[in-house]
Every structure is written in C-alpha cells, then in structure tokens.
Amino acid sequence: MTVTGEHVEAPAPPRTPGDLMSRAQRLRLVLVLGSLIAIGPLTIDMYLPALPSIATDFETPSAAVQLTLTGTLAGLAFGQLLIGPFSDAVGRRTPLLAGLALHIVASALCVIAPNIGVLGTLRVLQGLGVAATSVVGMAVVRDLFSGSEFARMLSRLMLVMGAAPVLAPTLGSELLRWTQWQGVFVALAIFGLLLITVAALGLPETLPPRRRRRGGALDTARTYGGLLRDRTFLGLVLVAGLAMAALFAYVSGSSFVFQEQYGLNEQEFGFAFGAGAIGLITATQLNVRLLRRYSPQRILVTALVVGSLAGFALLGFAVTNYGGLPGILASLWVVLAASGLAMPNAPALALSRHGEAAGTAAALLGAVQFGVGAVAAPLVGVLGNGSVGMALVVVGGMVSALTVLVVVVRPARLPTADLAVATAALH
Known part of the structure; x- marks a missing residue:
C-alpha cells in the first residue's frame, strides 16, 4: 500500500482476465455463454407439447413418456458430478466440446428411436451432454471475473436461463404446426451443431494449466465427502x-x-x-x-x-x-x-x-x-x-x-x- 500524509491507500484488487476485455468482447462472451446455457432448458422443455403425441405414437402410458424427461434430468444430475471436477483438472474446452458432440449425436438418434425405451436412453445421453454446457458456462465466468463484475455477468446469464424455459415450449409448439415430434429433436441437433462451431471458434480456454487441480479421483472424493x-x-x-x-x-x-x-x-x-x-x-x-x-x-x-x-x-x-x-x-x-x-x-x-x-x-x-x-x-x-x-x-x-x-x-x-x-x- 502507499501512504500519503495520513491517508492510507488500500491496494487495488488484483486484475482478472475479464478486466482486460473490451465491451464488445464481453458482449460476445455473454452471447456465446448464454447460448450454451440455453441449450439445457431447451433440451428439457422444447418437446413438452409433444408428450401426448409421443405416448400415442408409441402406444405407451403417459407415465412411461414422462420417464424420458426423468432420463434427461438424471443425465444432467450425474453429468454435473463428473464434469465439474473434470473441467477443473483438464480445462474447460475439452469437456464442453465433448458434451456438445454427445448431445448432437443423441438428438439425431432420437429422431429414429424405434420405441420409448430407446428414446428414454437417448434422453439420458442428451442430459449428460448438456451438463457440460451448464457447468462449463458458469466455470468460465468464474475463471474470468470476480467481485461485482462476476455478479454482473452472472445476472445477465440468469436472464438467459430464465427466458429459455419460457421460449422452449412455445418454440416446440410452433414447430409442431409443421412437423411431427421428431422435428423437435432435429431442431435440437441443428442447434447443437451451431453451438459446437461457435464454441470451437469463439471460446478460448479460460483455465490455464497452472490453475488446474491435479489431485485426481481421491482429491475429488475427499472434497465431496467434506461437503456432505x-x-x-x-x-x-x-x-x-x-x-x-x-x-x-x-x-x-x-x-x-x-x-x-x-x-x-x-x-x-x-x-x-x-x-x-x-x-x-x-x-x-x-x-x-x-x-x-x-x-x-x-x-x-x-x-x-x-x-x-x-x-x-x-x-x-x-x-x-x-x-x-x-x-x-x-x-x-x-x-x-x-x-x-x-x-x-x-x-x-x-x-x-x-x-x-x-x-x-x-x-x-x-x-x-x-x-x-x-x-x-x-x-x-x-x-x-x-x-x-x-x-x-x-x-x-x-x-x-x-x-x-x-x-x-x-x-x-x-x-x-x-x-x-x-x-x-x-x-
């Protein structure tokens, strides 16, 4: 710190990588991360208007169709447990791109699912894939910003997270004007392709090697044990x-x-x-x-x-x-x-x-x-x-x-x- 007369100046807080970004760069980051985070709610909610139609097509009880939603949520839950510590160890880009690739493949296969059991399994894989976008999106903000800037960026992403569930069933219902329920999964696969392209070209690695955790599975288990x-x-x-x-x-x-x-x-x-x-x-x-x-x-x-x-x-x-x-x-x-x-x-x-x-x-x-x-x-x-x-x-x-x-x-x-x-x- 510096002392001038009796005035003591507190040391300035350390600068984060986000502090060096221009307004245009921050806006681009919000758009990229917002799109990544939005695919989770879209995957969960976009097919909701089609649930009765899926039950009719597969001649299965509605409770069985709702298990496909359960599968997505289970995939999201389990995926976050794996991807959170994994992204801390290897960086953000690898889990993100792998998760998006899994989501694209699973969405495309949903289109040709022959029965409700296969569709439910593929929905689990969709959930595993989008877990990466949720975890990595938040982690990137944490990597780049701190303090009030972190809160400000997070609040902007929360608006996206809030808007996506509102838009998803409406988008799904509009798609169903022109196509069958399979068209919803075609749209999700196309959106995934766009996102993996944007992420590969527009989102650099934000966790440098020196900040990565190298404790392995034992360290992860110890951390989870302390939390529990x-x-x-x-x-x-x-x-x-x-x-x-x-x-x-x-x-x-x-x-x-x-x-x-x-x-x-x-x-x-x-x-x-x-x-x-x-x-x-x-x-x-x-x-x-x-x-x-x-x-x-x-x-x-x-x-x-x-x-x-x-x-x-x-x-x-x-x-x-x-x-x-x-x-x-x-x-x-x-x-x-x-x-x-x-x-x-x-x-x-x-x-x-x-x-x-x-x-x-x-x-x-x-x-x-x-x-x-x-x-x-x-x-x-x-x-x-x-x-x-x-x-x-x-x-x-x-x-x-x-x-x-x-x-x-x-x-x-x-x-x-x-x-x-x-x-x-x-x-």
Missing part, C-alpha cells in the same frame, strides 16, 4: 432440490393437464406454460430488489411459506374443480413465483459456505437439484397425470423444502459471514 459432512450445506442443497421438484412436477404434468384435461391445443399450451414461467422470471428479478432490504434466509423462509400455501390452494382447486382452469393457473403462478425467490437464495447461502471448492460444490448442488427433479417428474404420471397428481407433487415439494429448512438448516442460526457473502453474490 456439512449439515447446513447439505440441508440448503436439499431445500434447493425440493423446490426444484415442485417446479419439475409442473414441467412434467402441465402438458397432460392443460391439453388432455382442459382441452388446450399445442399452441395454447405453449402460451399457458410461458405465462407461468414469466412468474418465475419476474420473481428472480424482484429478488435483487428485495435483498436491499431483507436477508436471503428471510426471503427464503417467506417464499417457501407462500409457495406451500399456494400449493395447498392448487390442490384444493384440483380436487374440487372449483375455479376451473383459471384457478389452477393462478395458484400455479404463485407457486412458480415462490420458486423463483427460493431457487436463487438457497444455492447462494449454500455456496457461500465453501468458496474454496466452489466448482465441486456447484456441481453437487446442480446434481441434487436435477436428481430430485428426476424423481418428481414420473410421480405425476404415477399419481394419474391429472391436476390432482400434479398438485400433490407440487405441494409435497414445497412443504418438504420448508420442513428441511426449519428442522435441518435452522436459518436463524446461519453465520453472519455466510449471509453477507450470499447477499453480495445475489446482487
């Missing part, structure tokens, strides 16, 4: 996963509820689904403003209480059919908005506890979220695929998340340092 022994971290991860379960109950059941029970066509379903997702996006953006006045744990508790109450209202509308489709949509909108407040705050509180292993902690968090979602998706089909089954899983996810938060995490006891770091990250 942290009761508060594990509880927050479960909270995030159970909130995600409520969301994926809606994702997996909505096409059957809206189209088969309430008679919406594929295009009307796309718009109804998008309206619900807008509630989720609006809440995530409102969260930034709320954090200026309230702590993350207070917002999290309130969101889960409101989400649980809205879930019970949804169940009441579903059982009695009082209010019809408007009652279902209104209560779902509140549940999704509550999820939009819970999902940023629970991960931020969890990751603030393990900055020394942020990549592995983020991989475990993502794996649990999508893993619990993978379990929730077929439950809706098992319970009958109507509004009652969907409502039961939604309210179960929300109430379970609130219970784990109160009993296991005990938010009032969270250290002040954790809250400060989490609030800074969410801003």
Whole structure:
C-alpha cells in the first residue's frame, strides 16, 4: 500500500482476465455463454407439447413418456458430478466440446428411436451432454471475473436461463404446426451443431494449466465427502432440490393437464406454460430488489411459506374443480413465483459456505437439484397425470423444502459471514 500524509491507500484488487476485455468482447462472451446455457432448458422443455403425441405414437402410458424427461434430468444430475471436477483438472474446452458432440449425436438418434425405451436412453445421453454446457458456462465466468463484475455477468446469464424455459415450449409448439415430434429433436441437433462451431471458434480456454487441480479421483472424493459432512450445506442443497421438484412436477404434468384435461391445443399450451414461467422470471428479478432490504434466509423462509400455501390452494382447486382452469393457473403462478425467490437464495447461502471448492460444490448442488427433479417428474404420471397428481407433487415439494429448512438448516442460526457473502453474490 502507499501512504500519503495520513491517508492510507488500500491496494487495488488484483486484475482478472475479464478486466482486460473490451465491451464488445464481453458482449460476445455473454452471447456465446448464454447460448450454451440455453441449450439445457431447451433440451428439457422444447418437446413438452409433444408428450401426448409421443405416448400415442408409441402406444405407451403417459407415465412411461414422462420417464424420458426423468432420463434427461438424471443425465444432467450425474453429468454435473463428473464434469465439474473434470473441467477443473483438464480445462474447460475439452469437456464442453465433448458434451456438445454427445448431445448432437443423441438428438439425431432420437429422431429414429424405434420405441420409448430407446428414446428414454437417448434422453439420458442428451442430459449428460448438456451438463457440460451448464457447468462449463458458469466455470468460465468464474475463471474470468470476480467481485461485482462476476455478479454482473452472472445476472445477465440468469436472464438467459430464465427466458429459455419460457421460449422452449412455445418454440416446440410452433414447430409442431409443421412437423411431427421428431422435428423437435432435429431442431435440437441443428442447434447443437451451431453451438459446437461457435464454441470451437469463439471460446478460448479460460483455465490455464497452472490453475488446474491435479489431485485426481481421491482429491475429488475427499472434497465431496467434506461437503456432505456439512449439515447446513447439505440441508440448503436439499431445500434447493425440493423446490426444484415442485417446479419439475409442473414441467412434467402441465402438458397432460392443460391439453388432455382442459382441452388446450399445442399452441395454447405453449402460451399457458410461458405465462407461468414469466412468474418465475419476474420473481428472480424482484429478488435483487428485495435483498436491499431483507436477508436471503428471510426471503427464503417467506417464499417457501407462500409457495406451500399456494400449493395447498392448487390442490384444493384440483380436487374440487372449483375455479376451473383459471384457478389452477393462478395458484400455479404463485407457486412458480415462490420458486423463483427460493431457487436463487438457497444455492447462494449454500455456496457461500465453501468458496474454496466452489466448482465441486456447484456441481453437487446442480446434481441434487436435477436428481430430485428426476424423481418428481414420473410421480405425476404415477399419481394419474391429472391436476390432482400434479398438485400433490407440487405441494409435497414445497412443504418438504420448508420442513428441511426449519428442522435441518435452522436459518436463524446461519453465520453472519455466510449471509453477507450470499447477499453480495445475489446482487
């Protein structure tokens, strides 16, 4: 530091590679990473309007078709556990390009899948492939930026992550005007080809060899073991996963509820689904403003209480059919908005506890979220695929998340340092 008279100047924070990038370079980076991250939600949601058609074509129960969604989520969950530590050891480009290549091949093979079992297996491979885009996209931002710039770049990517699920079913429903359900997978394969070209030409390696972790499988296992022994971290991860379960109950059941029970066509379903997702996006953006006045744990508790109450209202509308489709949509909108407040705050509180292993902690968090979602998706089909089954899983996810938060995490006891770091990250 330097001293001038009695004035002491603090040393400037170390410059990161991102500090040297021009505005145009940052914009290009956001567009590239945003496109990479968007392929995950597109792969999950774009074929949702076609689920009833797939069930008809393969002459299989709707619950079996929903297992194809479970397969994608399971692939995403397992893939993140592998790719997170792997990308820390070998760099970002190799896992990314390999994952995109796997996604392209799996998407192309989905077009000619002869039965529901093969389609489900290929959906697992799709999930494994897009896990690389999710993990690497976030890791690249972490490699290049820190502090407020990191938060700013992350917030821009969160907008992309929020918009993609809104657009995906609408894009899928528009495609189904002109093609059969196989056309959705053709579009995903073409998008994958575009992305692998963009990534190969426009995304340099961001993790130099000197910063790579060389501990191998033993070091990875040791890190995961330390995370799993942290009761508060594990509880927050479960909270995030159970909130995600409520969301994926809606994702997996909505096409059957809206189209088969309430008679919406594929295009009307796309718009109804998008309206619900807008509630989720609006809440995530409102969260930034709320954090200026309230702590993350207070917002999290309130969101889960409101989400649980809205879930019970949804169940009441579903059982009695009082209010019809408007009652279902209104209560779902509140549940999704509550999820939009819970999902940023629970991960931020969890990751603030393990900055020394942020990549592995983020991989475990993502794996649990999508893993619990993978379990929730077929439950809706098992319970009958109507509004009652969907409502039961939604309210179960929300109430379970609130219970784990109160009993296991005990938010009032969270250290002040954790809250400060989490609030800074969410801003």
